[in-house]
Amino acid sequence: MRLGHERPDDDHYVAFASSALVDLRRTAYLICGDWHRADDVAQEALIRIYSAWSRIERTTGLMPYARRTVVRLLVDHSRRPWRRETTGVAVDPAPVRDQTDVVDNRILLLEALAQLPPRRRACVVLRYFDDLSVAETAAALGCSEGTVKSQTSRGIDELRSVLEQRGFTDLGLLKGVTT
Amino acid sequence: MTPEFITELHRAAEADGDAPQPPDPERLLALAKRRDSRRRTATTVGTIGLASTVVAAVGVGSALLDSPAPNGSHPKLGPAGNDGSGHTAQTDRPHQTGPAEFVSQRVARDDVIGVCISQLDALAVEPRTTWEIDPGQRARFFYAGQRVSFLGTGNVSASCTIPSGDHAPPSRVTAPIADESDTAGILQQCGVVAGFDFSDWTVDSAMTAADGTEAVLSSDNGFTAVCALQPAGWDAGSDQVVDLPYLSDAQMSRYRKGDHYDGQYYFVSLDASALDIKTSNPLSGALLWGGITMFDRNDDIATNAATVTLSYGGESITRPVVDGHVAIRWLLPNAADADVAYDVVVKDRNGQVLASYNIAGQN
Secondary structure, three states: OOOOOOOOOHHHHHHHHHHHHHHHHHHHHHHHOOHHHHHHHHHHHHHHHHHOHHHHHHOOOHHHHHHHHHHHHHHOOOOOHHHHOOOOOOOOOOOOOOOOOOOOHHHHHHHHHHOOOHHHHHHHHHHHHOOOOHHHHHHHHOOOHHHHHHHHHHHHHHHHHHHHHOOOOOHHHOOOOOO | OOHHHHHHHHHHHHOOOOOOOOOOHHHHHHHHHHHHHHHHOOOEEOOEEEEOOOOHHHHHHHHHHOOOOHHHOOOOOOOOOOOOOOOOOOOOOOEEOOOOOEEOOEEEHHHHHHHHHHHHHOOOOOOOOOEEEOOOOOOOEEEOOOEEEEEEOOOEEEEEEOOOOOOOOOOOOOOOOOOOOOHHHHHHHHHHHHOOOOOOOEEEEEEEEOOEEEEEEEOOOOOEEEEEEOOOOOOOOOOEEEEOOOOOHHHHHHHHOOOOOOOOOOOOOOEEEEHHHOOOOOOOOEEEEEEEEOEOOOOOEOOOOOEEEEEEOOEEEEEEOEOOEEEEEEEEOOOOOOOOOOEEEEEOOOOOEEEEEEOOEOO
């Protein structure tokens, strides 16, 4: 089955890529903790969209497709061992903290996120950073809504635990976070 | 949820002062067009596909390759003498130490040009060009058997399969693809594609459909290679692919048992291709294909799995599972596109269901 006029015109593609790239690479960064890798998967997702633009636009929607591709490239199994079995996450080297006990929430949060298993981390990022619904997150991850709920809940619990272990003093950060 | 938590997430993601410059959308457009062009008009020269394209997927694979292995280190699978630093010599390549005793080997980025230069030179690009690894591939290490994209002056690009052993250089199969019953033929043709001698390996599972064959091969010491053979021209750049392993099944199992792994069990994740993007074939619909290594609920190799049944749109196939391995190549003429959500049922030898799920959500 070949559909005609699948490709977008150049202006449309560049406009979409420009706007989507910012969000995609940030989502990817929160999931993988590595800007270079985030760029790679965001770029790959946008390249894949090009050749089936019309179909994706008509069915999945461009941004959901791009986000799903990013997540799957980072998280999901694939036939190649190095992608299928990738789990460990290295956050970019954290800046050395100063000696004044000033806690950098940003760094602590990234470190805590990196402690979560990949799919759990993706659930938290998609739900709270991308503000996706449970159903949208399930679609992005290719799993059931129940799985999203349980994984997100466990992810938040683990985040809270890790932050507390690290002496994070602003315990209100996760207070009231519901899944 | 608290706004504070969400705010912190945004702060974390938006504090990208230390991040590299994001890809340029105009360059993305060019890359997308090149990829698209490559799909439609494959030009192959010897063992290297030379086209005005860059295979960005390789860049992604490479980037993920660069991810740390268990315990935060890269797998140290090299022979004695390799200190695991990754600064492997140009001659360190995957090889067999005895009958079907496989040893994987990574190749440092700085060494890749050395092992690929003969393939690149063979292209005889005029005027002479200086090759560099596509900057989109940022991995520090590559693995033998992996395809690496190169860019040359004059807007030319090529991919090189890192040579894998003392066998003939990687090449392409031009003869008819070996049938699933032709074990020797599969090993020979997979060896041609990988540039590796599989003659002492075992074909655990093979399936032929739509003129191509998917196979899972295993070595005596528990490494698994996946081989996809399709007639040349089906999908430029990926019509014939062999994935050499860098972890053995046992190492994979230990990896999965680590604290940070959240893998799924009895999982049958297949690549899906919409056949309308394939060149030079008259088929329509979708093709599901892949070589699977299954793990059980304890993250051990699923040796208790005996069969896997896939169902989609009223059609189904059942495949035997051998030592946790199964090769699948399933043509779905009625599928509209590659976004196929299929049902999976895995059973043991007594017919007991070990796992049952839709690929969109495992139960």
